[in-house]
Amino acid sequence: MATPLTDKKKQVVLTGNSAVAYAMKQIDPDVCAAYPITPSTAIMEEFSSYYADGKVSTELVTVESEHSAMSACVGAAAAGARVMTATSSQGLALMWEVLYIASGMRLPVVMAVVNRALSAPINIHCDHSDSMGARDSGWIQIYSETVQEAYDNLFQAVRIAEDHRVLTPAMVCLDGFITSHAIENLTLIEDGDVKDFVGEFEPKQSLLDTGHPITMGAMTLPEYYIDFKYEQSKAIRGAKEVVIEVGREFGERFGREYGLMECYRLDDADVAIVVLSSAAGTTKVAVDRLRDQGKKVGLLRPRLYRPFPHEEIASALMGVKAVCVLDRADSMSGFGGPLFTDVRSALYGRDSAPKVIGRIFGLGGRDYKVEDAEAVFDELYNVLETGEAGKLTGYITI
Amino acid sequence: MKKDCEEKKEVPLGGVIHKAGNAHDYVTGGWRKLRPVLDKDKCTNCLICWVMCPDSAVIAEDGKMVGFDLEHCKGCGICAMECPDKVKAITMEEEEA
Numbered sequence: 001m002a003t004p005l006t007d008k009k010k011q012v013v014l015t016g017n018s019a020v021a022y023a024m025k026q027i028d029p030d031v032c033a034a035y036p037i038t039p040s041t042a043i044m045e046e047f048s049s050y051y052a053d054g055k056v057s058t059e060l061v062t063v064e065s066e067h068s069a070m071s072a073c074v075g076a077a078a079a080g081a082r083v084m085t086a087t088s089s090q091g092l093a094l095m096w097e098v099l100y101i102a103s104g105m106r107l108p109v110v111m112a113v114v115n116r117a118l119s120a121p122i123n124i125h126c127d128h129s130d131s132m133g134a135r136d137s138g139w140i141q142i143y144s145e146t147v148q149e150a151y152d153n154l155f156q157a158v159r160i161a162e163d164h165r166v167l168t169p170a171m172v173c174l175d176g177f178i179t180s181h182a183i184e185n186l187t188l189i190e191d192g193d194v195k196d197f198v199g200e201f202e203p204k205q206s207l208l209d210t211g212h213p214i215t216m217g218a219m220t221l222p223e224y225y226i227d228f229k230y231e232q233s234k235a236i237r238g239a240k241e242v243v244i245e246v247g248r249e250f251g252e253r254f255g256r257e258y259g260l261m262e263c264y265r266l267d268d269a270d271v272a273i274v275v276l277s278s279a280a281g282t283t284k285v286a287v288d289r290l291r292d293q294g295k296k297v298g299l300l301r302p303r304l305y306r307p308f309p310h311e312e313i314a315s316a317l318m319g320v321k322a323v324c325v326l327d328r329a330d331s332m333s334g335f336g337g338p339l340f341t342d343v344r345s346a347l348y349g350r351d352s353a354p355k356v357i358g359r360i361f362g363l364g365g366r367d368y369k370v371e372d373a374e375a376v377f378d379e380l381y382n383v384l385e386t387g388e389a390g391k392l393t394g395y396i397t398i
Numbered sequence: 399m400k401k402d403c404e405e406k407k408e409v410p411l412g413g414v415i416h417k418a419g420n421a422h423d424y425v426t427g428g429w430r431k432l433r434p435v436l437d438k439d440k441c442t443n444c445l446i447c448w449v450m451c452p453d454s455a456v457i458a459e460d461g462k463m464v465g466f467d468l469e470h471c472k473g474c475g476i477c478a479m480e481c482p483d484k485v486k487a488i489t490m491e492e493e494e495a
Binding site for chain 1: 413418
């Protein structure tokens with residue numbers, strides 16, 4: 001159970017899961033569906049304690065599977081409720097078909113995804129295979145580097161998903177065990193300030209609005225289906241602007257501003273690594289070490305991955321000469337990992353774009369050390385010296 | 399002429415239907431391969447077919463079975479199947495091409 005050790009600066013020490021559960025308590029959603037799965041179990045476990053202690057007014061629905069969890073979320077959101085849940089790995093996989101229903105019906109469900117590898121072989125540790133498989137499901141995806149960011153992202157996700165210009169579900173991803181179970185310092189926000197920031201959910205249409213009866217989830221044949229998908233695609237792409245607005249407002253209110261990505265010592269960098277989530281922290285240490293040796297290295301950490309801010313990411317990398325995109329998921333027989341494909345595609349066709357290589361790393365919780373990041377920078381310098389990209393895709397940390 | 403995507407038709411958010419009861423306007427009878435045919439001499443007006451029809455395509459008036467709404471009957475044959483064994487007043491016949 002999370003007992004924040006409050007000091008004068010409101011600094012506390014919490015695990016990622018405890019911080020997410022605490023954020024959910026502060027948001028106090030109308031409905032939560034709960035089904036446990038490692039490593040996200042503690043989120044719903046601690047939230048259940050808040051529920052049992054009467055700290056939240058949420059309707060907690062304990063279901064028999066993740067398929068049912070997401071189905072309960074869809075039903076409750078269709079009724080006009082603010083809805084949240086959490087899952088990982090196989091749990092997210094079991095939600096698959098319902099993910100598309102939530103996004104297609106434009107229901108702003110918010111879900112914490114604690115990233116974990118997919119079976120087989122069965123493995124409970126971190127990689128991004130679970131959420132990467134859901135990248136085309138029409139959900140917004142925000143990746144968090146730290147416990148603080150996971151906590152902050154949850155509030156922002158509620159605002160982004162429920163914005164009437166967006167009305168699209170959102171996942172807040174954090175790394176299994178590395179972030180979910182590690183204890184970090186963070187600054188909490190006062191309950192009242194959270195309430196002011198997230199506000200009340202005002203559904204644009206709902207099944208419980210008996211004055212305006214509607215049918216939801218009806219069949220749509222070739223005359224209209226593509227038109228609905230076109231509108232949905234436009235809405236999720238438009239979420240990018242809302243992410244920027246909400247991140248800026250969050251910064252004004254609480255002093256921690258968030259954007260589409262984080263650029264670390266990238267301005268004058270010759271070579272750079274692009275990587276999501278907690279591995280960016282390790283990479284920053286390598287960047288600092290190499291900078292101390294006079295090497296111009298940098299990092300780009302996308303925060304918003306869906307919708308993919310391709311223009312902004314490409315622009316940020318245009319001054320760099322060689323880039324390595326690190327993927328903590330393999331798209332098995334595709335051309336490199338998913339982030340690699342997206343970044344390289346964003347740069348394709350631009351004059352004097354950097355050379356881009358991709359490496360798969362850290363699957364199933366394999367450690368990614370500072371030395372691994374340094375080895376990638378070495379490889380990038382080799383690309384610079386030879387002028388050849390060499391091996392475009394491959395694995396590291398094996 | 400090439401249609402500009404920005405001028406495409408407006409569709410309701412999330413595919414909802416705002417007008418209640420508009421399924422009636424959607425004629426599904428064209429899907430039918432087998433047509434239910436009623437033998438009124440055998441029918442006992444038990445109305446099991448009326449209860450079981452998933453498309454509300456059995457027409458009953460004053461407690462009596464009077465026939466089928468062929469604009470909406472999809473020809474599933476549930477009525478013929480459910481008609482009691484001792485009665486068997488409904489048979490499914492091939493629609494003419």
